[in-house]
Amino acid sequence: MSRQLCRWPDVKSLLWRRNLQHNLSAMLMRGRARTILLIVVLMGCVLYMLISASALFSAFSVVRYNVVILPGQKMGNLSKYSPLIFIGGVPRSGTTLIRAMLDAHPSVRCGEETRVIPRILGLRTQWKKSQKEWNRLKEAGVTDEVINDAISSFILQVIAGHGEPAERLCNKDPFTMKSAEYLAHLFPNSKFLLMIRDGRATVHSIISRQVTITGFDLSDPRQCLDKWNHAIKTMYEQCKTVGQKRCLTVYYEQLVLHPEQQLRHVLNFLDIPWSDLVLHHDKLIGKDISLSKVERSTDQVIKPVNLDALTKWVGTFSEDIVQEMASIAPMLAQLGYDPNANPPKYGEPDPIVLKNTDELHMNFGEWERRAKEIVDPAAAAAPRSPLAR
DSSP states (O other): OOOOOOOOOOHHHHHHHHHHHHHHHHHHHHHHHHHHHHHHHHHHHHHHHHHHHHHHTSSOEEETTTEEEOOSTTTOEEETTSOOEEEEOSTTSSHHHHHHHHHTSTTEEOOSOOSSHHHHHHHHHHHHHOHHHHHHHHHTTOOHHHHHHHHHHHHHHHHHHTSOOOSEEEEEOGGGGGGHHHHHHHSTTOEEEEEEOOHHHHHHHHHHTTOOOTTOOTTOHHHHHHHHHHHHHHHHHHHHHHOTTTEEEEEHHHHHHSHHHHHHHHHHHTTOOOOGGGGGGGGGBTTTBOOOTTSTTHHHHTSOSOSTTTSTTTTOSOHHHHHTHHHHOTHHHHTTOOTTOSSOOOOOOOHHHHHHHHHHHHTHHHHHHHHHHHHOHHHHHSOOOGGGO
C-alpha cells in the first residue's frame, strides 16, 4: 500500500479556517447578545409584575410576623394585636343589619361575608378532632404555633384585602362565632358581637327565604329548630367563655325596637366614638356601604329599621311544633324568650321606628324597586310591559 505523504496546508485551507474562526466568533457574539437581550426582557417582565402587584395590592401589603401595612397616617399597621371586630350568630339573626349599621360609621369597615374564614376555622377543628391527623401534622413539624400563625395571617389578609382601609376593621361571617374562643386567642385585642334572635323567627326566615345551611333540612321545621338550638348554644357558650369584656350579646328585636339605645351600647363596648350616621345606614347603601348581591338579607337592609320582620313567623308552625316548642328549642327560654307566647312581647318600639314602618308601607312599590336595583340591576333596568304597569 502506498503511503500518503503529509502536506503543508495550502493558502486556500488557511483562508477557510480563518473564515471559520471569524464565523464562530460572530456566532458567539450574537449568542451573547441574545442572552443579554433575554436577561433584559426577563428583568423587564419581573419589574412589570412587581409594578402590577403593587398597583393591585395598593391598599394592603402583607409582611412577616402577621402584619399588614395600611396606607394613610391614621391607620398604622394591622396585625394580630389590632382591635378587630368579629360579628357572628346563626344566619338570619340580624348579622347583616348590625354590620351595615357599623359600616355607616366613618371609622369602621366590615364589608360583605367572606365565607372563607369559617371554612379555614372549620378545617382546623376537623384536624383537632382526628388525633391521627393531628399526630401526622406534628410529625411533619406543623405544630400548633405554625398553624396558628398561618391561620391568623390568612384571616388578616382576607379581612384587610376584601374592602377599603379603615381605622377599625371587622368581619361578619355568622359561623365564626363557633370559634370565638380560638379567635380570641389568635387576636388578643379583638372583640365579638353575638347576634341573637328569636329562634322561631330565625328558622322561619331560613325556610321562607330558602337559605341553604349545612345540616339544615329546609323541608323540616322541627329539625331546623333543633339545629338552631344546637348552633346558638355553641355560640352562646363560646361568647361566655370569651367573657363579657370581649363578647357582647346583641338582641335583634331590641336593636330594631330601640336602635339608638342599642347602638350606643355597642359602640361604647367597642370603644368607638358615637356617630349619628349609624342610625341612617339606609342612606349610605351603594355609597359608603357595599352589599353582596348573593346575600339573602341585602334586599332588607337597604331599608331603614322597621318592624316588618319581627313577627312574620307567628302562625307558620304546625300545632304539634307549637305545643312542643319548649322541648324542641330549650335555648329559647335560656335566652329570655317565652316559648309558649305567640306572638311574644318584645317591647314597644321607638317613635322613629314606627314612623319608618309607616313610610315603608306607604311607599312599598318604590322600596321594592330600589331593592331590585341593588340585587338585580339588569332586571330592574329592563323596560316593563304595559300590562305590568
